[in-house]
Amino acid sequence: MCGRFALSATPEEVRALFGYADTPNFPPRYNIAPTQPIATVREAFGARRFVLVRWGLVPGWVKDPASFSLLINARAETAAEKPSFRAAMRHRRCLIPASGFYEWHRPDAGPKQPYWIRPRDGGIVAFAGLWEEWCDPDGGEIETGAILTVAANATVAPVHNRMPAVIAPEDFDCWLDVQNTPLKEARALLRPAPESLFETVPVSARVNSAIEDAPDLVEPVAASQGAIRDEAAAEPAPPKAKRQTAKGRKPSDDQFDLF
Structure with missing residues (x-):
């Protein structure tokens, strides 16, 4: 799972890596949380575009987003089959720029310890993402997104058993080109x-x-x-599924202040 991340790079640095034509201006963010806007890059009409979406994917078929689960992550292993994600996996893939992400490790005793998981050599990474557009009966529209996750590698596993899927720059075109990249190739x-x-x-x-x-x-x-056990210890057990819904949630006043 990835429940918090950061994007502290400058607009110029992000644009240089992702190669979109837009010229957005945005401040650094060090603690991006669910329901806040997140930066995404998608392909449209043969060119890359920078687009803000709300973090927490809402499929187009949902009748009432207020009572729908907050889908901030999608498991890469099953996203192509799950009703909430399968259309986006085929038609609405995106990249999510990030400077790193946070995970929490629960030791055998004591409180959870948060960890900042960052590129060893600095810079920006691209999380694999999905986006959707939801329209209300009155014609209003909202675009939302989710981060795809995979099993953690040996570096991250002592902290958490999942991590965001990272798309390498040489694979950006393949991931974003939903018209010409077969789903099997994208999943790989x-x-x-x-x-x-x-x-x-x-x-x-x-x-x-x-x-x-x-x-x-x-x-x-x-x-x-005791925050991190010896790497030879057994892998952490998968977290219990927890259903989160937006119904009754009181959003913070600053949740849409990302850019």
């Missing part, structure tokens, strides 16, 4: 990142609050005692 790109790509850094529990959004959130801190 959804695999754990090379073990050398990321490093895990313990960070302050302040990141637990979506209100917090500052550069020092990604600064290393001393990990809680």
Whole structure:
């Protein structure tokens, strides 16, 4: 699962990597949370486009988004078959620029320890994403998205058993070209990142609050005692499924202040 991530690169750096023609201007974000806008890159009419969508995918067939589960992640292994994701896997794939992501490790005793998982050599990565468009009966439209996840590689596994699928720059065209890339070929790109790509850094529990959004959130801190077990220990058990719905949720006042 990926429940928080960051995009602290400049607009120029993001545009240079993803090669879109748009010229958006946006501030750095260090703690992007579900229901907030996220940056995505998609292909439309033969060119790449930068588009903001709400994080939490809503399929077009949903009648009432307020009572629908908040789908922030999609398992790469089953997305092509699941009713909520299969149309987007075939027709609405995107890239999600990120400077890194957060995961929480639960030790045998004590509180969860958050970790900032970032590219070892710095820079930006592209998460594999899906997007959808939902229209209400009055004609209003909202575009939403989700991050595809895969089994964690050996670097991330001691923290969490899942991680975002990362698309390499040389595979951007293949992933985004939904017209000419067979689904089987696109699915083959959804695999754990090379073990050398990321490093895990313990960070302050302040990141637990979506209100917090500052550069020092990604600064290393001393990990809680026992926060990471020996790598030879058994892999963490998969988290229990937890149904999240938007119904009755009171959104924060700043949830649409990403850009």
